[in-house]
Amino acid sequence: MSQPLPIRTRNAAATRAAILEAARNRFLRDGYDHVGLRAIAGDVGVDPALIPRYFGSKEGLFAEVLATTSKDPMEVIAGPRETFGIRVARALLDPGRRSPERMAFIQLATRSSASPTASALVRRHIERRFLKPFTEWLGGRRAAEKAWLTACLLTGVAVMTSIERRAAPEDTEAAIRTLGALLQSVVDDA
Numbered sequence: 001m002s003q004p005l006p007i008r009t010r011n012a013a014a015t016r017a018a019i020l021e022a023a024r025n026r027f028l029r030d031g032y033d034h035v036g037l038r039a040i041a042g043d044v045g046v047d048p049a050l051i052p053r054y055f056g057s058k059e060g061l062f063a064e065v066l067a068t069t070s071k072d073p074m075e076v077i078a079g080p081r082e083t084f085g086i087r088v089a090r091a092l093l094d095p096g097r098r099s100p101e102r103m104a105f106i107q108l109a110t111r112s113s114a115s116p117t118a119s120a121l122v123r124r125h126i127e128r129r130f131l132k133p134f135t136e137w138l139g140g141r142r143a144a145e146k147a148w149l150t151a152c153l154l155t156g157v158a159v160m161t162s163i164e165r166r167a168a169p170e171d172t173e174a175a176i177r178t179l180g181a182l183l184q185s186v187v188d189d190a
Contacts, residue, residue, distance in 0.1 A: 012054075015044070015046060015050065015054075016054050018044045018046075019040060019041075019044050019046065019050070019051055019054060019055075019061070020061075020064060020065060020068060022040045022043035022044045023035070023040045023061050023062070023065050024065045024068075024069060024104070024108075025043070026039060026040055026043070027062060027065055027108055027111070027112060028104065028107050028108060028111065029111075030111070031111040031112045031114065031115070031118075032062060032111075032112035032115040032117065032118035033112070033114065033115045033118070035058075037051045037052070037058055037061075040061075059117060059121060062112070062118060062121055063121050063124075063125065065108065066105065066108060066109075066121065066122065066125045067125065067129075069104045069105050069108060070104075070105040070125070070129060072129070073129060073130045073133075073134070074130075074133050074134070074137070077134060077137060078137075081187065081188075082184075084183065084184060084187050085179070085180035085181060085182070085183035085184025085185075085187070086176065086177070086180035086184070087180075088154070088180070088183055089175075089176045089177075089178075089179035089180035089183060090176050090180070092154065092157050092158065092161065092179065093157070093161070093172060093175050093176050093179060094172070094176070095172065103158065103162045106155065106158050106159055106162065107162075108122070109122045110159075126151065130147070130151055131144070131147050131148065131151060134147040134150065134151075135147040138187060142189075146186055146187060146189065149186050150183065150186055150187065153182065153183060153186070157179065
């Protein structure tokens with residue numbers, strides 16, 4: 001259990017940021033259903049009544065944690081369609097681009113997946129931040145289906161690279177080419 005921080009002086013932005021960080025740590029470690037607002041407030045050294053004041057509810061706090069934990073996926077995806085597969089495969093498999101921080105969103109989603117409330121929040125977040133913009137980027141026939149399949153592939157690769165804890169596949173460049181070709185085939189399929 002983490003040690004409570006000393007009571008903070010009044011600084012709304014710093015308090016809000018501290019609450020977000022404490023909530024993120026708790027949700028990552030314990031999952032949505034096993035985290036209470038009192039515990040988060042205790043970690044920060046604030047009155048639990050401040051959390052609803054800043055975030056509205058536990059659901060609002062979790063949604064904000066999701067939003068501040070995930071990067072904008074369109075940063076990696078944006079670019080020429082014909083190089084999509086290799087560009088994204090390199091972002092996922094290149095050892096120089098890996099960090100524990102990159103897996104935080106996946107960990108939040110999986111650790112909280114047993115909760116119907118948290119699952120709905122994760123689903124809405126993924127739809128808004130990835131599926132809808134990627135579907136629009138793809139355009140054309142079956143764009144929504146291709147976006148969903150791509151999300152499945154990306155999530156699976158991200159989870160497996162995290163679970164295996166190895167630096168990279170034995171032949172990283174070969175793995176990047178293979179994954180790149182697979183991703184490209186999904187987006188190019190008519």
